[in-house]
Amino acid sequence: xxxxxxxxxxxxxxxxxxxxxxxxxxxxxxxxxxxxxxxxxxxxxxxxxxxxxxxxxxxxxxxxxxxxxxxxxxxxxxxxxxxxxxxxxxxxxxxxxxxxxxxxxxxxxxxxxxxxxxxxxxxxxxxxxxxxxxxxxxxxxxxxxxxxxxxxxxxxxxxxxxxxxxxxxxxxxxxxxxxxxxxxxxxxxxxxxxxxxxxxxxxxxxxxxxxxxxxxxxxxxxxxxxxxxxxxxxxxxxxxxxxxxxxxxxxxxxxxxxxxxxxxxxxxxxxxxxxxxxxxxxxxxxxxxxxxxxxxxxxxxxxxxxxxxxx
Amino acid sequence: xxxxxxxxxxxxxxxxxxxxxxxxxxxxxxxxxxxxxxxxxxxxxxxxxxxxxxxxxxxxxxxxxxxxxxxxxxxxxxxxxxxxxxxxxxxxxxxxxxxxxxxxxxxxxxxxxxxxxxxxxxxxxxxxxxxxxxxxxxxxxxxxxxxxxxxxxxxxxxxxxxxxxxxxxxxxxxxxxxxxxxxxxxxxxxxxxxxxxxxxxxxxxxxxxxxxxxxxxxxxxxxxxxxxxxxxxxxxxxxxxxxxxxxxxxxxxxxxxxxxxxxxxxxxxxxxxxxxxxxxxxxxxxxxxxxxxxxxxxxxxxxxxxxxxxxxxxxxxxxxxxxxxxxxxxxx
Ligand SMILES: Nc1ncnc2c1ncn2[C@@H]1O[C@H](COP(=O)(O)OP(=O)(O)O)[C@@H](O)[C@H]1O
Ligand SMILES: [Mg+2]
Numbered sequence: 001x002x003x004x005x006x007x008x009x010x011x012x013x014x015x016x017x018x019x020x021x022x023x024x025x026x027x028x029x030x031x032x033x034x035x036x037x038x039x040x041x042x043x044x045x046x047x048x049x050x051x052x053x054x055x056x057x058x059x060x061x062x063x064x065x066x067x068x069x070x071x072x073x074x075x076x077x078x079x080x081x082x083x084x085x086x087x088x089x090x091x092x093x094x095x096x097x098x099x100x101x102x103x104x105x106x107x108x109x110x111x112x113x114x115x116x117x118x119x120x121x122x123x124x125x126x127x128x129x130x131x132x133x134x135x136x137x138x139x140x141x142x143x144x145x146x147x148x149x150x151x152x153x154x155x156x157x158x159x160x161x162x163x164x165x166x167x168x169x170x171x172x173x174x175x176x177x178x179x180x181x182x183x184x185x186x187x188x189x190x191x192x193x194x195x196x197x198x199x200x201x202x203x204x205x206x207x208x209x210x211x212x213x214x215x216x217x218x219x220x221x222x223x224x225x226x227x228x229x230x231x232x233x234x235x236x237x238x239x240x241x242x243x244x245x246x247x248x249x250x251x252x253x254x255x256x257x258x259x260x261x262x263x264x265x266x267x268x269x270x271x272x273x274x275x276x277x278x279x280x281x282x283x284x285x286x287x288x289x290x291x292x293x294x295x296x297x298x299x300x301x302x303x304x305x306x307x308x309x310x311x
Numbered sequence: 312x313x314x315x316x317x318x319x320x321x322x323x324x325x326x327x328x329x330x331x332x333x334x335x336x337x338x339x340x341x342x343x344x345x346x347x348x349x350x351x352x353x354x355x356x357x358x359x360x361x362x363x364x365x366x367x368x369x370x371x372x373x374x375x376x377x378x379x380x381x382x383x384x385x386x387x388x389x390x391x392x393x394x395x396x397x398x399x400x401x402x403x404x405x406x407x408x409x410x411x412x413x414x415x416x417x418x419x420x421x422x423x424x425x426x427x428x429x430x431x432x433x434x435x436x437x438x439x440x441x442x443x444x445x446x447x448x449x450x451x452x453x454x455x456x457x458x459x460x461x462x463x464x465x466x467x468x469x470x471x472x473x474x475x476x477x478x479x480x481x482x483x484x485x486x487x488x489x490x491x492x493x494x495x496x497x498x499x500x501x502x503x504x505x506x507x508x509x510x511x512x513x514x515x516x517x518x519x520x521x522x523x524x525x526x527x528x529x530x531x532x533x534x535x536x537x538x539x540x541x542x543x544x545x546x547x548x549x550x551x552x553x554x555x556x557x558x559x560x561x562x563x564x565x566x567x568x569x570x571x572x573x574x575x576x577x578x579x580x581x582x583x584x585x586x587x588x589x590x591x592x593x594x595x596x597x598x599x600x601x602x603x604x605x606x607x608x609x610x611x612x613x614x615x616x617x618x619x620x621x622x623x624x625x626x627x628x629x630x631x632x633x634x635x636x637x638x639x640x641x642x643x
Contacts, residue, residue: 057546095548108543110558112565112636121557122547156637172547 004032011068025051040222043232099173116153126176234285241306351387404608424593431516443528466522535563572628
C-alpha cells in the first residue's frame with residue numbers, strides 16, 4: 001500500500017452562527033487519501049462535505065473553528081495544513097500541491113473574463129515555461145484533456161453551458177499539476193455521458209500517481225471510479241473501506257440505505273431527513289433518524305481493511 | 312465561430328451608441344424649450360441687463376423701441392423659433408452681457424473649465440480607486456476604519472467650506488499656492504503658471520468628489536472580495552495582486568463606471584462653485600451673469616452644453632459598461 005498523501009486526523013470543524021450557536025459541520029473525522037487512488041466521499045447534501053473541502057484548502061470563512069490535523073505529505077514537503085501560515089498556503093499549497101474543483105462551478109469563474117484568459121493565467125502562474133504561444137498550446141492541451149473544444153474557451157462564463165463550465169473549472173484545478181485533487185460535486189448537473197467522462201478523467205489523474213478526493217452525493221458515480229469509499233453522515237464518517245467491498249457488502253445501515261435509494265437498489269428513499277447540524281446532540285445521529293441496531297458510539301472501529309461506526 | 316459573436320457584439324454596441332445619440336435630440340430640444348419658457352417667466356427685465364445703468368434714465372419710448380428691435384415683447388415661442396433658425400445656420404447668437412458672439416465667449420472659457428473639471432475628476436478617480444481598493448482589502452482594520460470615517464466626514468462638509476479652508480491654509484497661511492486666477496497678474500499663460508494656479512481649485516474639486524467615489528469603490532470591492540470567483544482564484548493559488556486586480560476589481564469597477572456617469576451633473580455644479588471661489592476664468596462667470604441678466608442666447612447655449620455634456624457622459628459610461636461586462640445587453 002502506498003503512503004498517504006493527504007491524511008485527515010480527528011478533524012472537527014465548527015462554524016459559529018450569529019447569536020453564539022455553532023454548526024458542527026465536521027466531527028472527529030479521520031481518513032487517508034493515497035497517491036494513485038481515488039477516495040470517494042459520499043453523503044447527503046448538508047452533511048459537511050464542502051466544509052471539509054474548504055478546510056483542506058484553508059479557505060474556511062472567518063467564523064470557523066478547527067481542531068485536529070490535516071497532513072499533506074508529498075515529494076515537496078510534509079506539511080500540517082491547519083497550522084501552516086496563510087502565506088505558505090497561498091504561495092506553495094493551493095493550486096500547486098492541492099487543486100480544488102469547487103462546488104457550483106459557474107459562480108467560481110470571474111464573469112468578465114473569458115475562460116481561456118483565466119486558464120492561461122493559471123498556467124502562467126504555475127510555472128508553464130515559455131511565452132504566449134506555448135501557453136496557448138498548453139491551454140488547448142488541457143482543454144482537450146477535460147473534454148472541451150478549445151474554441152469553447154473563447155466564451156465568457158455566462159456563455160458556457162453547465163457542463164462546459166464544470167470542465168473549465170476542472171481544467172483550472174489541473175493547471176498547476178497538483179499532487180492532490182479535491183473535487184467537490186464535480187458531476188452535479190451533468191448528464192450521464194459527461195459524468196462518465198469526468199469520472200474517467202479522475203481515474204486517469206489517479207493513474208498518473210496523484211491522489212483524488214472525489215466528493216459527491218452520487219453513489220453510482222462514486223462506485224464507478226473509487227478505490228476507497230467513505231460514507232459521511234451529519235459531519236461524521238460512518239463507514240470507510242475499499243469501494244468494491246463496501247458496495248458489495250455494506251456494513252452500516254446508512255450505506256445500505258443509500259444503496260437502496262439507487263435505481264439499482266430499487267429506488268427506496270431513506271425515511272426522514274438529515275438532521276440540522278446546529279446544536280447537534282452527541283451519539284449516533286443516523287440511528288435517531290432511522291432506528292436500528294446501534295452501540296450508540298458513532299466513531300469508526302476497524303475490522304481488517306474496513307471501518308464502520310455504531311458497532 | 313466565437314470571433315463572429317465578438318464582431319456581433321461590437322456592432323450591437325455601435326447601434327446602441329447610434330440609438331442613444333438619436334434619442335438625445337428630443338431631450339436636448341425639450342431642454343432648450345424649457346430654458347425659453349423659464350426665461351420668459353423670469354421676474355428680471357432683460358432690458359435692464361441690456362441697458363445697464365441707462366435703464367433708469369432711458370425714457371419709456373426708448374425702452375419700447377428697444378424692446379421692439381430686440382424682439383423682447385414677442386412671445387417665448389416666437390423668440391424660440393428665431394433662436395432655432397439662427398442655431399440651424401450654425402450661429403449661437405450674440406451674448407448681450409459680454410457683447411460678443413456666444414461662440415467666442417464659450418471658446419474663451421470652456422477649455423479652462425474642461426481642464427479644471429477633467430483634472431479634478433481624474434485626480435478624484437485615482438485617489439478613490441487606490442484608497443478604496445486598499446481599504447476594502449484591509450476591511451475592518453484600523454486604516455480601513457480611518458479611511459471610511461474620514462470619507463464620511465469630508466462628504467458632510469459643504470464644498471465651499473473646503474474651498475475657503477484650502478485657501479486659508481495653503482494659500483494665505485502657508486503661501487504654497489496662489490489664491491486665485493489663472494496666472495499671476497499680467498504674467499503669460501505658461502504651463503507652470505497654470506499648474507500652480509490650478510493645483511488648489513482642482514484639489515478642492517477633487518476633494519468634494521473623492522468621498523462618495525471612494526465609499527462606493529470600497530463597498531463594491533468588499534462585495535467582490537466575498538464572491539465565489541475570488542475564492543476560486545484563491546484556490547488556484549494566484550498571487551494576491553492578481554486576485555485583487557484581475558478578478559475582484561474588474562467586476563467591482565462596473566457599478567463605479569455607471570456611478571461616475573450619473574454623478575457628472577454634480578461635478579459640473581461643483582466646478583462652477585469652485586471656479587467662482589477661485590476666480591477661475593471658466594464658464595462659471597458666464598453662467599452666473601447669463602442667469603442673473605437673462606441673456607437668452609448665452610443662457611440657452613450654456614444649458615444645452617450642460618445637457619449635452621451630461622447625456623454624453625452617461626452614454627460614455629454605458630458604452631464602457633457594455634465593453635467591460637460581456638453579460639450586459641445592448642438593447643435597452
Ligand atoms: N459559512 C458558513 N457559516 C455557517 N454555516 C455554514 C457555512 N457553510 C456551511 N455551513 C453549514 O455547514 C453544514 C455543512 O454544509 P456543507 O459542507 O456545504 O454541506 P455539503 O457540502 O455536504 O452539502 C450545513 O449545515 C451548512 O448550513
Ligand atoms: Mg457541498
